[in-house]
Amino acid sequence: MPDDLPALDVLLPLGVPRLQPLPGEPELIALFGDSPGVRANMVSTVDGSAVGANGLSGSINNPADWRVFRVLRALADVVLVGAGTVRAEGYTALSVVDDLRAARAALGRADDLELAVVSTTGDLPAALLDGERPPIVITVAHNPALWGLRKRIGRDRVLVTADEHRVDPRAAVRALAARGLRHVLAEGGPSLLARLIEADVVDEVCLTWSPQLVGGPAGRILSQPSWYSPVRDVQPLHLLHADGVLLGRWRVARLGA
Numbered sequence: 001m002p003d004d005l006p007a008l009d010v011l012l013p014l015g016v017p018r019l020q021p022l023p024g025e026p027e028l029i030a031l032f033g034d035s036p037g038v039r040a041n042m043v044s045t046v047d048g049s050a051v052g053a054n055g056l057s058g059s060i061n062n063p064a065d066w067r068v069f070r071v072l073r074a075l076a077d078v079v080l081v082g083a084g085t086v087r088a089e090g091y092t093a094l095s096v097v098d099d100l101r102a103a104r105a106a107l108g109r110a111d112d113l114e115l116a117v118v119s120t121t122g123d124l125p126a127a128l129l130d131g132e133r134p135p136i137v138i139t140v141a142h143n144p145a146l147w148g149l150r151k152r153i154g155r156d157r158v159l160v161t162a163d164e165h166r167v168d169p170r171a172a173v174r175a176l177a178a179r180g181l182r183h184v185l186a187e188g189g190p191s192l193l194a195r196l197i198e199a200d201v202v203d204e205v206c207l208t209w210s211p212q213l214v215g216g217p218a219g220r221i222l223s224q225p226s227w228y229s230p231v232r233d234v235q236p237l238h239l240l241h242a243d244g245v246l247l248g249r250w251r252v253a254r255l256g257a
């Protein structure tokens with residue numbers, strides 16, 4: 001377990017003692033362990049930017065965010081991301097940190113953490129597609145690269161949802177569940193997350209506020225040209241703090257519930 005992980009104050013709910021970093025993170029696992037179907041995890045600056053000046057979210061991360069991020073991954077069956085994030089952030093096959101493997105196994109999660117990428121084009125880094133553990137690609141029948149993609153990563157790893165031109169988020173989540181991947185961690189980016197929320201498939205949003213003001217032209221954690229109608233209500237579940245970083249966890253009121 002790295003020794004630079006900070007202790008986390010629990011500001012909400014009230015009365016919970018400070019969470020010291022412990023091997024296997026039993027307290028954080030207990031706090032976040034009731035993992036819902038689809039949990040989103042994002043980071044933002046205080047002025048609402050989803051990226052730093054280099055155009056990546058890595059530059060606005062911090063150790064407190066990393067401490068929770070690694071636990072959320074350990075609790076998931078699959079990380080779901082848009083192709084833009086994979087291309088920008090250079091995603092490769094995922095792994096769970098050694099320290100959290102036992103806790104993951106105890107919750108019945110498989111050893112391997114799957115990566116599922118939503119893309120209409122299949123335009124993904126060769127290092128990812130040709131690696132030892134290629135991702136699941138969720139795409140559309142209209143994708144001109146469909147045949148080549150199936151050949152490259154295996155037919156069973158390419159999921160095609162019914163809509164010819166856009167991946168239907170509901171169908172995507174159903175297709176993952178049909179493979180036994182029910183605990184979904186959506187790591188963005190802002191375009192995909194906006195679609196997932198619009199489609200009413202997100203159960204909760206975890207959001208880290210980095211104590212920075214970056215200005216700049218960057219967008220927010222949802223890239224959504226029109227207002228949601230109705231707007232989606234969220235209810236706070238947790239608020240954690242370390243070194244000026246605030247980490248919120250919010251339940252999304254599902255429209256269909």
Ligand SMILES: NC(=O)c1ccc[n+]([C@@H]2O[C@H](COP(=O)([O-])OP(=O)(O)OC[C@H]3O[C@@H](n4cnc5c(N)ncnc54)[C@H](OP(=O)(O)O)[C@@H]3O)[C@@H](O)[C@H]2O)c1
Pocket residue numbers: 041042043044049050051055056057058081082083084085086088089118119120121122123165166167168169187188189190191192193195221223
């Ligand atoms: N702050 C954070 O927590 C956070 C998290 C993640 C990413 N980011 C940042 O966000 C930026 C990327 O943003 P982005 O909005 O472009 O990322 P994105 O949502 O990851 O990617 C957009 C791409 O995903 C695919 N896609 C999304 N919805 C789709 C749908 N319904 N059907 C089919 N394909 C769909 C398309 O891929 P194709 O073009 O292949 O069709 C689309 O171009 C990066 O700079 C990254 O660093 C920030």
